[in-house]
Amino acid sequence: MRTGFRSIVTKFPLTLIGTALFAIGVYLLGVGFSLRNPYAVFLSFTIIFGLAALVVIGRVNAKRFETLTIQWETSAPVYARRSAPAHAVVGIERRAPFLFRVHFSIRGRISVGDGCSVAYHDEVASVGGERQPIAYDAPVAGVLEARARLSLRDVFGLTRNRFGGSFTRRIPIRPAAFDDERLYRVQAVVGAEDKQSRKTADEERYYMREYVPGDRFRDINWKSSSRLAILLTRISPNTQEKSRIITVVFRSLPPGRVRSLDRIVHLDFSKSWTVSFMRKVKEENPDFQFDLVVGENVTRIETESEIETAAEILAAATTEPSTPSAAIESREAFIFTTPFDDGLAAFLIARGDAVNHVHATAFPEKGSIRSVRTVRFFRPASATVIPGAWALRRERVGRSTPAGGRVEREVLDVRLA
Missing domain, CATH: 2.60.40 (Immunoglobulin-like)
Structure with missing residues (x-):
């Protein structure tokens, strides 16, 4: 019965406004004949025949369009x-x-x-x-x-x-990409030592570039860095840089009892932060590769086009199983998460003395001098977007990002509109 009703609605040629206008035309026709009012009869015929003409013209041309391969x-x-x-x-x-x-x-x-x-x-x-x-x-x-x-x-x-x-x-x-240098800021970490011997003359031939994740701690030029307020790394032009693999861990939302606007917006921002970080690092260091860890799955990202694959993986990420620390072999990891991640502390403890860079969204705190980013769920758009009742619920957890790594926080002020 439902299928038959849907079929009738699909094939019915009038819209809601057209149906209302047709009903007015029929009403005027009845009133005109009963009161012998020629104006009402003329107006009703104009409405009915006008609608009929539009229906016929539309139906004939729709048949012509059906022959096309669209x-x-x-x-x-x-x-x-x-x-x-x-x-x-x-x-x-x-x-x-x-x-x-x-x-x-x-x-x-x-x-x-x-x-x-x-x-x-x-x-x-x-x-x-x-x-x-x-x-x-x-x-x-x-x-x-x-x-x-x-x-x-x-x-x-x-x-x-x-x-x-x-x-x-x-x-x-x-996830949407954004251009904000604050979101890509990294700090120096201890890299693997290179035991290869060099000649004294080779050691003099260096050029400088800004520090990127994976550079060795001993290659940082602290003297020049202190003058320029950025970390600079010494690189030999005669040495072919080896491809470095950066481990990126995306920790999705844990299953929660409350579905809220805050959970969805923080999750979405964390996805954008993860993808934007990989794009920025890849842009500045084409030889770098990534191991993207989402839940229990690890995906190797080698090229810029494969970052789109990573973005697609993150688009579908919702409430994933917790990432076991044993699944991450690298001693250095860049972790992206939200304030709803109640398993982060245990994860960092299980990582032991590994170097962790935690990138976490956070809630505004009273009296804090941190800059706050306002994120609005609704924005001016041509499409009609209607969320569920969860968009009216707000959730503010009092959990702060635990210690156990270098932490970058992005404070979000979430608003519906």
Whole structure:
């Protein structure tokens, strides 16, 4: 019964406004004949025949569009909080008739983590053309399970004639990238000592560059660094730098009893921080590679294009199993987490004397002089985004980032709008 009702709604040619206008026309027709009012009869016939003409024109042209091979191109990556065109509808080679537009309607839900989701709806209208770009306006990273349909509608919003089948896609919404030098700041760590002997003349041929993760402690030029307020590393131009592997640990949300806006926004920011960190390090050091640890899974990231793979992995990360410390072989790790990570202290203790760089989001504290970043869930967007009741819940845990490593905190002031 539900399927039959849905089929009727799908094939019904009038929109809600068109249906209301048709009902007014029928009412005026009855009133006109009962009161013998020619003006009411004329107005009712104008409404009814006008709607009928729009339905017929739309139906005939929709049949013509059904002969086209239309595709929803979804190969390009999509990022949260970015409204630039990413995908496209291709194959609409005919032009819509006068006063009509081709509409591509997308509906679905974005799984944003912790069992929460966001209802998503967007529409692209055009007069036709070989390629119609689609921009997405997702507030946070996640996975969009979407269904789309094509229809021919008049510009007054009175009629619609659907054509072609429906499209279904699973689209990862990758974490948004940001340009903020504070988020990439690193400190010197003890690197592996190189036992290879050098000639005295070779030791003089050095150039300087800013310290990057993995550089040896003994190669830092402390004298020059103190003058410039940045860490500088001595590098020999005659020595081919070996590829270094940096371990990046993303600790997702632990299962919680409360689903809240704070948990989702902090999780999303931590994802963005992780991806942006890898992009920045790779940009400055093309030979560097990463071991991305998410839960119990380890993914080797060797090229810039594979960072997109990492972003896709993080987009789907929600409540993952805890990362066992034994799974991380490196003595140095860059850890990205949130204030909801109640297993972080035990993880750092299990790491022993390893060097840990903890990058954690945090809540604002009264009287603190730390800079605060305001993050709004809703932003001006063309798409309709409706979160669940979890967006109205707030959760402020009193947990602070435990000791056991070098800590970088990013204080977030989370707001719904």
